[in-house]
Amino acid sequence: YPMTAPDDIRNCFDAHVEHPKHSLRGVHCCPKPPEPYYKPKDYMLPVIPKPRIRPAAQRVTAKYIKDYEWAIEKMKSLDDDDPHSWNQQAKIHCAYCNDAYIQGNNKDSKYRIQIHSSSLFFPFHRWYLYFYERILGKLLHDDTFALPYWNWDHPTGMMIPGMYEAAMVNKHDPKKKKERDPRNNHLFDGYRNVKHLPPVTMDLNHFEDTNTDPAMLVHQNLSIMRRQMKENAQSARFFFGKDPSPPNPYPRTSEPDVLAYRHEQTAGSIESPIHNVVHNWTGNPRLPMGEDMGDFYSAGYDPIFFAHHANVDRMWTIWKDLDHKNKEPKSDDWLNASYVSYDENRELVRVYNKDCVDTIRMGYKYEDSPIPWKDYKS
Template structure:
């Protein structure tokens, strides 16, 4: 409880601020309601689509994929997405010499585990997770025949009740329910309403095969149920529409955008965001493995959460495209151990799960890159 109380004042600092982006002032009520975020998203979408005029990349207005918020996807397509994820949970693991991972879905957890010290609070955070989520989408399509949109989760729409979100309501068109209520289930963050095994809906029978990171051998076989501890206070405090919007509006450069998004206290300006939207989205789900920093991709909703992180990045980039194709930071988490600065020409090898790229190739979702997608 003490940790959360220490963070609360940072969030309250922003209560009376008006966001400023590209010289524009916005009424606080429009920031809080999501109206400004909607406007920023429309501007970013229009900017990205305009770059397709005369493009020779092969990405066109006719074939560009449009990523959508979960509740804007028709029920049958939501069900198809959940089925495709479950299909990946039946495809073989691609890593050798590990005992725990059994499936292609698990392989993404291994990749994240291995790269976590280099792709969080580092120069690589945003671009790594962009290619990571895209590679996951590609596996859904190529291995499991999924043809619908890649979903994201706009946390702020559920800041009043995560438990009633269409993602977590336990219906056939959800991604499963909250976990069974377990008293004292969450000792780090108060306010969780579950903590035990998911009780209904998709993934009720999903087996988490390995982890946690605290185990003697985190990659050893350790079968258990999927647990969730949904936490509305966390979502409301750190992942509201205000948090999301002001993170974008108050970030003039990539270094501060990353810091504000992750709550990186090394930047004084970022301290007002406290745990920030990245941590807020993760711990609004919490549980096991959702609350495990290394193994959170073994939680199916991870990909919707990081879809929203990438949506924020997409919006932020496209509000000032000419000046926002940059990288900042070192190549280790929190610069520990101390390391050199990352560059856009650094190589990223995510085999055997995916391909080999330079970070420069990952900047544009519609340009000379492996991507061809936008966010509605």
């Protein structure tokens, strides 16, 4: 059973979510297949003379925010089933993360694709952001456009970056109760935890709010960063997580024993807990599924998702720089695992893990930021 995904995108079903009746974003996450249907072509990385530079979100200029916001607005205005539309882009995450696709080429297979809690986590999201960034660049007619990263491993980045916030206004009567209006900022999302708006310091350690002292939180955050990037990440197996043992055990039904298997911990050291905790911290805990960021099916609807994952992706590059022994998994299964997606020219393409191990070859890198956790003493 190859770790390949999916053979034919038409073998796609509604996403599995915990409370389907309460789903605010819907469970129909399958992309529209091309007409007439064709098999995805293997994607070739274009040669890029100069890498795009992904900036830290807390340091971007007003001009950058305006451009980015404009591009998101444009994405939101595209036809719903246009592969470049806001909704279709969000649904990519839902499909790959909530068991929509069948693994392999057997239509009757009961195995579904779920790229989390496994060594597919880093490469899948790298490719997801790669096309997302190129689509935005195309809308902006700017092929230097680069996504921002949420620098949560540095004290100046340990809160929701200002660019994702909306001003408080009351459109009808400025003296009356003010609200955050999403129409003021397309990077804002109303489905977030109102207790975690800036300048509240985030907590990279806990799923529940345990303490709120900012200095203590920064201290704990830097400690866990060092631990998860160094002590607990001394080989590819621990940093990337386990290969999804073939076959990837995600049957169509949700019997209790199946769910138990799902929660087997095979995630890498950044995916869990840090990455998961940031999702949970950002989403709205009053909603049954914690939309948007608190559940994989809806996370892609919050623009901050892409900044969160840019920083997750940046951790992959930093981990490799920490020690020359730090390298990607070497198994053929991992190298040849693949994903299917529409590229920035709306062509259906297949991309491989082996082609995403070098960000410079992919045409981007990260603006430097100090790494205060590197030798942090806890």
